[in-house]
Amino acid sequence: MGNPEAEGVRAEQRLGPVLRRRDQVQPGTADQRLLDTAGESDWVHTDPWRVMRIQSEFVEGFGALAELPNAISVFGSARTPAGTPEYEAGERLGKALVEAGFAVITGGGPGAMEAANKGAREANGISVGLGIELPFEQGLNPHVDIGVNFRYFFVRKTMFVKYAQGFVVLPGGLGTLDELFEALTLVQTRKVTRFPIVLFGTAYWSGLVDWLRDTVIAQGKAAERDLLLFHLTDDVEEAVALVSKETGR
Numbered sequence: 001m002g003n004p005e006a007e008g009v010r011a012e013q014r015l016g017p018v019l020r021r022r023d024q025v026q027p028g029t030a031d032q033r034l035l036d037t038a039g040e041s042d043w044v045h046t047d048p049w050r051v052m053r054i055q056s057e058f059v060e061g062f063g064a065l066a067e068l069p070n071a072i073s074v075f076g077s078a079r080t081p082a083g084t085p086e087y088e089a090g091e092r093l094g095k096a097l098v099e100a101g102f103a104v105i106t107g108g109g110p111g112a113m114e115a116a117n118k119g120a121r122e123a124n125g126i127s128v129g130l131g132i133e134l135p136f137e138q139g140l141n142p143h144v145d146i147g148v149n150f151r152y153f154f155v156r157k158t159m160f161v162k163y164a165q166g167f168v169v170l171p172g173g174l175g176t177l178d179e180l181f182e183a184l185t186l187v188q189t190r191k192v193t194r195f196p197i198v199l200f201g202t203a204y205w206s207g208l209v210d211w212l213r214d215t216v217i218a219q220g221k222a223a224e225r226d227l228l229l230f231h232l233t234d235d236v237e238e239a240v241a242l243v244s245k246e247t248g249r
Helices: 030-035 047-065 085-099 112-122 153-162 174-188 202-217 224-229 236-246
Strands: 012-015 018-021 071-075 103-106 127-132 146-150 167-169 197-200 231-233
Touching: 047 146, 047 153, 071 085, 071 112, 071 174, 085 103, 085 112, 085 236, 103 112, 112 127, 127 153, 146 153, 153 174, 167 174, 174 197, 174 224, 197 202, 197 236, 202 224, 202 231, 231 236
Parallel strands: 071 103, 071 167, 103 127, 127 146, 167 197, 197 231
Antiparallel strands: 012 018
């Protein structure tokens, strides 16, 4: 076999913290690839580039929300029709949270999210929407005053928790359940402390609570005390009182 170095073939290549050897060595240099205007654009879809996009989403989110006052994140279905009792409860909740001194953060979409944003805006409070890029575009509802759109769910969920002092969860679907159980897990594992979670709508949520108690806890998959991680109510004033009390307001 010939000498790789003598034949002009690099046997080892260091790219920052990454080491490549033998047939994993890449031709050219990072500067060369940056300055070379010719070639394909597939690089924007590679994992290292996605890291930069993820970083930029965190930076944009932190920058937009860093000066928020105390806030409560309100979750609920995008499919809740305007004019229904659930929608009207979302409006009253958004208004009551503002009157209690909170900003209101939602997923920025239609339905229950729009209702909470509308209530907050009409009460002259801070109405925040954290949207998500989806195949079926929804866009931010017109009642959002500060809006940030995200590509990545996990970045968005970080913002919901980081800039809120508690959650109120209106009836919702899979996305709402995802956000609810994310919050419950963070509180259960003490990743966050003093973080009230209120389930609004006893008729809607009671089946889930029954399953947690009669199946999950009964089979030893969770502890009885985990039922204390959240509160269940049908009353807007009680929901606001619960998040106010646990956040020390």
